[in-house]
Amino acid sequence: MDPNLISKKELLELTGISYGQLYRWKRKNLIPEDWFIRRATFTGQETFFPREQIMSRIAKIVHMKDDLSLDELADMFSPHLAGTKLTYDELVEQNIVSANTLELYTKYQGKPEVFSFEQVLYVYVLNRLLITGEMSLDESGGLLQVLCDHYPSFEGKPCELIFVRKMGISTFVLVPGATEVHFDSGVKIVSRLNLAACIEELKAKM
Known part of the structure; x- marks a missing residue:
């Protein structure tokens, strides 16, 4: 298996978050859709994630979710460009x-x-x-x-x-x-x- 990927099961075990939290954060656009990578394994289809990116993102969400709403976090993580202009x-x-x-x-x-x-x-x-x-x-x-x-x-x-x-x-x-x-x-x-x-x-x- 690609060492740059982490399975959903391992991710939940390492981070301590629940299945429900993971998919709620996905629905709120805190975790990009394209980070959910479906791969065939000997047990069937499994979901994997880019290891470094997902671990870093979840650490940030857990650290900041008490101070910011999920919508505010989603805006911060959004790859869409802000309208800000600077001199x-x-x-x-x-x-x-x-x-x-x-x-x-x-x-x-x-x-x-x-x-x-x-x-x-x-x-x-x-x-x-x-x-x-x-x-x-x-x-x-x-x-x-x-x-x-x-x-x-x-x-x-x-x-x-x-x-x-x-x-x-x-x-x-x-x-x-x-x-x-x-x-x-x-x-x-x-x-x-x-x-x-x-x-x-x-x-x-x-």
Whole structure:
């Protein structure tokens, strides 16, 4: 069995939540429909989940459900873009991204009067990969091109950004959330970012 997946039975045992809670949270859109993965096993059909994502999501729900309603949690977890717009100065003052990252963004994409939430997400992902040292300055243009050209086509649906290198050449790929992607042995996966999780982090900062 894929180690990146966890069965429903194991999930309920590890988290201590009930079957009813799990499906109530699904109905309230706290857990995405596409995280419920049906697979054939020797006992028949079973439900599995992306292990890291579901464990992290349930931990957040359990931690925050006493302070926020389920509707408020659903809004926070929603991958749909908020209508918030921020200026260049507000992004720096609120410590969302660094001034250096914003300068790099405007080098490739120009300087908008205000940044839409979508643009804030792009510059946030750029900032994150630069801070960790996983991406060089020269690779920034490729990242922004992929995000700007292709992220809108997902129309708010969960997706992941995969950053790979082969023989020193970098490539960025956007795939639907919880998708298995296989590369040849010469490809190194540098980073795999869940953009819905990045949106959650952004909403908390804003």
